[in-house]
Amino acid sequence: MGIKKQLGIGILSATLGLTMIGGxxxxxxxxxxxxxxxxxxxxxxxxxxxxxxxxxDNIKPGDHMVRTFELQNNGTLDIAKVLLETDYSIIDAKKDNTDDFGKYIEVEFLYNADKLDEVIYKTTLAELKKMKPETINKHIFYPQFGEEGLPAGTIDDFAVKFNFVDNGKDQNEFQGDTLKLEWTFKAEQTTGEEK
Structure with missing residues (x-):
């Protein structure tokens, strides 16, 4: 084997050895x-x-009644909007109704629960049932809550006046009837924010 080959093999072996040691x-x-x-x-x-x-029980055309209730935010998040869904069913005692009893129950949402003197919004149960929850929020809850909504841990009082409308005509078809009202209140959160 020539000197050049031996020298080449030696250098190659040394390089390989250093690589293995270094690695x-x-x-x-x-x-x-x-x-x-x-x-x-x-x-x-x-x-x-x-x-x-x-x-x-025993209401008649012309009767009116005021009731108060509270909406409470018992959660940890602020409520931006309250939406109201209205539903009712009628038990027609004599099976003779040609009209909707809900058209004759007027609802007045009142501003001041103490004085009961300022109407926020007035409609009938029949109309309220047809309204979209967003529209109800705009007319009823937004005027009460404003931009702030219903903050966590707060309570807001509401007053509602119900009127059995006397239309001045024969309303005998409603004698003995019962209207069962169901209100569903739904809360929506405020918009997300940087934390």
Whole structure:
């Protein structure tokens, strides 16, 4: 074997040896840090007190009655909007109705629960049942709550006047009838924000 070959093999062997030594002893500094993170969702908890706002017997055309109730935000998040859905059923005692009893029950939402003198919005149960919840919020709850909505941990008082409308005509078809009213209050959160 020639000197050049031996020299080439020697250099190659030395390079390979250095590579193996360097690769085997290659070291670096390192450090690990673990963080613990939490995402806890808040709660919306709208409560109406009392849950039965009105329960009357023996009403007649021309009668009116005022009832008060509270909307409470018992959650941890502010409520931006309260939406109201109205539904009712009628028990026609004599099975002779040609008209909707709900057209003759007028509802006045009042501003001042103490004086009961200023009407926020007036409509009938029949019209209220057809209204979209967003429209009801605009006419009834927004004037009461304003931009602030119903903040967490707060209570707002409401007064409602119900009128059995006397239309000056024969309303005998409603004698003995019962109207069962169901109001469903729904809360919507405020818009998201940077935290």
């Amino acid at each position: 085997g002893t290659y070291a670096y500094f390192s450090d690990d840090e673990v963080t613990q993170n939490t995402f806890a969702a808040g709660t919306l908890d709208l409560t109406a007190e009392p849950t039965e706002i009105i329960n009357l």
